[in-house]
Amino acid sequence: MIKLTVNGQLREFEADLQTPLLWALREQLELTGTKYGCGVAVCGACTVHIDGVPTRSCVRPVSTIGAHEKIVTIEGLSRDSSHPVQKAWVALDVPQCGFCQSGMIMAAAALLASNPKPSDQDIDAAMTNICRCGTYNRVRAAIHVVARGGSVADAGLAIDHEARGRS
Amino acid sequence: MSGATITRRQFLVSATAGGLSLAFHVPFGRDAGAQQAAPEINAWVVVQPDETVVIRIARSEMGQGTLTGLAQLVAEELECDWARVKTEYPTPGQSLARNRVWGNFSTGGSRGVRESQDYMRKGGAAARMLLMQAAASEWGVALSELTVSKGTVSHPASGRSNTYGNLAAAAARLPAPTQVSLKDPASWKLAGKRLARLDTADKVNGRQVYGIDLQMPGMLNAAIRDCPVFGGKLQRFDESAALSRPGVRKVVRVGDSAVAVLADTWWQAKTALDALPVEWDFGPHANASSEAFAEVLREALDAPQAIVGNQNGDARAALAAATRTVEAIYGYPHQNHATMEPMNAVARVTADRCEVWTPTQNGEAALAAASEASGLPASRCEVYKLHLGGGFGRRGAVHDWVRQAVAIAKQVPGTPVKLLWSREEDMQHGRYHPVTQCKLKAALDADGNITGLHMRIAGQSILAGVFPQNIRDGKDPVVFQGLNPGGPEAAIGYSFPNLLIDHAMRNPHVPPGFWRGVNLNQNTIYLECFIDEIAHASGQDPLQLRRKLMAKHPKNLAVLEAVAQRAGWGSPAPEIDGHKVFRGLAQTHGFGSYVAACAEVSVSRTGTLKIHRIIAATDCGHAVNPQQIEAQIEGSFAYGLSALFAHCTVKDGRIEQANFDSYPPMLMSQMPKVESIVMPSGGFWGGVGEPTIAVAAPAVLNAIFAATGKRLRQLPVDPKSLLST
Numbered sequence: 051m052i053k054l055t056v057n058g059q060l061r062e063f064e065a066d067l068q069t070p071l072l073w074a075l076r077e078q079l080e081l082t083g084t085k086y087g088c089g090v091a092v093c094g095a096c097t098v099h100i101d102g103v104p105t106r107s108c109v110r111p112v113s114t115i116g117a118h119e120k121i122v123t124i125e126g127l128s129r130d131s132s133h134p135v136q137k138a139w140v141a142l143d144v145p146q147c148g149f150c151q152s153g154m155i156m157a158a159a160a161l162l163a164s165n166p167k168p169s170d171q172d173i174d175a176a177m178t179n180i181c182r183c184g185t186y187n188r189v190r191a192a193i194h195v196v197a198r199g200g201s202v203a204d205a206g207l208a209i210d211h212e213a214r215g216r217s
Numbered sequence: 218m219s220g221a222t223i224t225r226r227q228f229l230v231s232a233t234a235g236g237l238s239l240a241f242h243v244p245f246g247r248d249a250g251a252q253q254a255a256p257e258i259n260a261w262v263v264v265q266p267d268e269t270v271v272i273r274i275a276r277s278e279m280g281q282g283t284l285t286g287l288a289q290l291v292a293e294e295l296e297c298d299w300a301r302v303k304t305e306y307p308t309p310g311q312s313l314a315r316n317r318v319w320g321n322f323s324t325g326g327s328r329g330v331r332e333s334q335d336y337m338r339k340g341g342a343a344a345r346m347l348l349m350q351a352a353a354s355e356w357g358v359a360l361s362e363l364t365v366s367k368g369t370v371s372h373p374a375s376g377r378s379n380t381y382g383n384l385a386a387a388a389a390r391l392p393a394p395t396q397v398s399l400k401d402p403a404s405w406k407l408a409g410k411r412l413a414r415l416d417t418a419d420k421v422n423g424r425q426v427y428g429i430d431l432q433m434p435g436m437l438n439a440a441i442r443d444c445p446v447f448g449g450k451l452q453r454f455d456e457s458a459a460l461s462r463p464g465v466r467k468v469v470r471v472g473d474s475a476v477a478v479l480a481d482t483w484w485q486a487k488t489a490l491d492a493l494p495v496e497w498d499f500g501p502h503a504n505a506s507s508e509a510f511a512e513v514l515r516e517a518l519d520a521p522q523a524i525v526g527n528q529n530g531d532a533r534a535a536l537a538a539a540t541r542t543v544e545a546i547y548g549y550p551h552q553n554h555a556t557m558e559p560m561n562a563v564a565r566v567t568a569d570r571c572e573v574w575t576p577t578q579n580g581e582a583a584l585a586a587a588s589e590a591s592g593l594p595a596s597r598c599e600v601y602k603l604h605l606g607g608g609f610g611r612r613g614a615v616h617d618w619v620r621q622a623v624a625i626a627k628q629v630p631g632t633p634v635k636l637l638w639s640r641e642e643d644m645q646h647g648r649y650h651p652v653t654q655c656k657l658k659a660a661l662d663a664d665g666n667i668t669g670l671h672m673r674i675a676g677q678s679i680l681a682g683v684f685p686q687n688i689r690d691g692k693d694p695v696v697f698q699g700l701n702p703g704g705p706e707a708a709i710g711y712s713f714p715n716l717l718i719d720h721a722m723r724n725p726h727v728p729p730g731f732w733r734g735v736n737l738n739q740n741t742i743y744l745e746c747f748i749d750e751i752a753h754a755s756g757q758d759p760l761q762l763r764r765k766l767m768a769k770h771p772k773n774l775a776v777l778e779a780v781a782q783r784a785g786w787g788s789p790a791p792e793i794d795g796h797k798v799f800r801g802l803a804q805t806h807g808f809g810s811y812v813a814a815c816a817e818v819s820v821s822r823t824g825t826l827k828i829h830r831i832i833a834a835t836d837c838g839h840a841v842n843p844q845q846i847e848a849q850i851e852g853s854f855a856y857g858l859s860a861l862f863a864h865c866t867v868k869d870g871r872i873e874q875a876n877f878d879s880y881p882p883m884l885m886s887q888m889p890k891v892e893s894i895v896m897p898s899g900g901f902w903g904g905v906g907e908p909t910i911a912v913a914a915p916a917v918l919n920a921i922f923a924a925t926g927k928r929l930r931q932l933p934v935d936p937k938s939l940l941s942t
Contacts, residue, residue, distance in 0.1 A: 073482065139421045143844065173885065
């Protein structure tokens with residue numbers, strides 16, 4: 051029996067000890083927001099937080115994670131998409147296909163937690179996730195939005211969210 | 218799995234897919250029932266009693282924003298409340314049963330908006346007319362006395378008004394109008410605006426369901442290994458070791474070249490497959506290599522026989538008579554689409570029904586693949602589309618993964634099977650960007666005017682590999698993308714007094730595919746870098762030379778002038794961090810749009826290339842959502858510039874690169890700042906997902922030449938070639 055603390059809950063399940071955390075999340079715990087992209091810790095689509103540290107879950111066997119270690123996935127970053135990173139992502143319409151974005155958001159949230167005002171060089175160093183759609187410029191802009199406290203005006207994108215506002 | 222889990226799954230999927238008949242065990246019948254409760258005004262528009270407007274879209278969303286853009290166009294004509302709009306996919310089976318009422322499902326060639334806009338806008342306009350007629354009939358007043366705004370029909374004379382939700386049932390019973398007129402784009406209120414996408418919310422919290430995420434009760438997971446050498450066969454495998462592993466249920470042969478393991482979880486299936494002893498017959502191509510095929514292409518550059526794609530005057534005579542010629546040979550390698558979500562499909566097959574759930578760029582092609590692989594007529598098959606974790610052309614024309622999933626599911630009748638390719642399988646069984654070389658030869662007069670140009674393309678034809686029936690008299694017309702003599706799709710933007718562009722087709726055993734940007738990619742590199750070569754060889758400014766050649770191509774020239782002006786062409790670029798910055802230009806016409814780019818790069822003495830900024834301009838005729846066009850332009854640089862840094866090579870008949878470590882896509886740290894200029898000139902509809910890819914690499918290569926004096930003619934760029942000598 052494996053015991054993991056995921057998104058604030060202690061979860062117990064049966065799995066081979068070598069099962070990567072990614073596949074335990076997706077197949078045993080039904081948390082499919084964390085994505086499989088490469089399986090070799092290169093692309094970052096599987097990024098989750100373990101005690102706040104951004105971790106590529108596709109190469110991390112569940113047997114190496116203690117029940118006391120706090121795992122946070124994209125589903126647990128906030129209850130209602132209210133994390134500042136998620137809000138900035140929505141404000142700037144960052145995702146295209148969206149497949150890499152769970153990992154991007156988790157990497158960005160970890161970066162900003164440790165470095166609230168990252169420089170472009172800091173962002174380059176921390177954000178090594180692969181995006182094939184090419185959302186990089188908006189990812190960078192959204193991180194800067196969070197660093198500025200959520201002000202989207204400086205991003206210059208002028209995206210109209212008002213038309214969707216309920217009258 | 219617990220019952221609660223299943224319920225949550227079903228809720229997740231139906232909530233995300235917006236009521237489309239993803240209800241797993243309930244085919245079309247229940248959907249029709251649902252439509253009674255929510256009246257279908259016409260095929261495109263359903264209005265629910267709570268005022269929700271469901272717009273049906275047959276094209277697939279893969280990140281390019283087509284759901285939002287097409288919904289904007291329908292909503293514009295429908296005059297509904299944008300805040301109430303939802304989208305859903307009709308299924309290809311439903312479309313077939315209704316005489317293809319939703320038209321073409323194909324989502325490629327940057328055609329989503331430009332080829333659906335007319336009939337979809339008319340669908341929206343017709344629905345508006347029906348809703349207004351229902352109000353006019355109810356109130357006994359003339360249609361001309363009514364106004365409409367945000368889903369409410371009003372009769373100002375009497376002060377009455379009613380909502381679409383209330384009028385829908387009556388409107389749905391009225392005959393469709395025979396005459397439908399469309400708005401002048403100048404009066405658009407929703408279309409043409411920088412509206413937020415409709416599909417962002419679920420992409421920031423993990424709720425968006427992709428094909429890879431689908432779960433069904435009793436579902437088995439399959440991992441597959443196809444013969445690593447294209448054209449090889451599966452000989453035998455020893456299933457005993459795999460079957461003894463936990464969770465493994467079955468090991469099956471798939472077609473004549475692949476083997477799959479079925480297990481309770483995919484991780485179990487994948488690890489069992491890794492441990493499965495397999496013997497292959499590698500077939501006739503076991504010794505093929507990229508080097509050997511490059512020699513074939515090199516010879517074809519001078520082959521006497523070639524198919525002419527564009528010709529005027531007599532280029533050969535002009536070259537023979539020229540006092541001066543410039544000549545160069547370029548090459549473009551195989552590339553993998555490398556969608557972030559590997560190929561996958563869920564299939565369930567019984568004796569008389571085949572259902573497939575899959576991310577696809579073409580639901581109808583997926584349906585055809587399901588029908589063929591199951592042996593059942595299309596009327597007994599159905600495909601349920603899911604959002605794509607990237608498409609880029611890989612999930613459009615060829616549905617090899619669907620055929621595999623159906624072939625596997627046939628062997629466990631009634632059990633849903635999810636087939637998911639590993640990244641390695643995905644990298645090594647792609648449908649690759651075609652490999653070509655190009656020899657260009659220009660004749661110059663004493664003033665540096667180009668008196669003749671011969672452009673010989675040697676290499677792979679996509680059509681020959683994908684749609685061989687479309688090859689006519691040996692000609693693949695798609696080969697000449699961006700080089701055609703005229704027309705609205707992909708014409709050359711220069712005039713030469715003598716021109717010959719021909720193609721010597723040589724096809725390797727590596728299967729080709731439509732890779733985002735298709736043949737425009739390499740053709741634009743070849744022509745735009747060579748024009749730059751001619752400019753430098755003849756002592757002319759590259760922009761000035763292009764102006765001379767583009768006098769009869771004002772739209773091409775307009776986008777080029779726009780980027781040159783914004784970049785400050787003609788004055789030196791400011792230094793960045795002590796490095797001198799140099800510029801390069803490129804322009805082309807493709808997928809119906811005119812595009813240009815100016816790249817600004819520096820190359821350090823140690824050979825480090827930095828692409829600082831790219832100015833990019835697009836004239837797509839009508840711009841439906843400028844902020845999403847900008848996103849497509851930006852993304853095009855990530856995709857197009859990745860080809861500078863990575864390629865797929867063949868050794869021993871197989872693709873050598875197996876994952877992102879050996880096929881490294883562009884990263885954030887390499888991504889330039891992109892400044893987009895969206896400059897729609899009106900009067901035509903051009904695509905935006907692909908054309909800019911083509912100008913990405915040549916603009917950068919030309920800037921590299923400006924920085925280093927080094928002309929890089931073979932992609933990817935060899936990092937050693939940038940070292941100072």
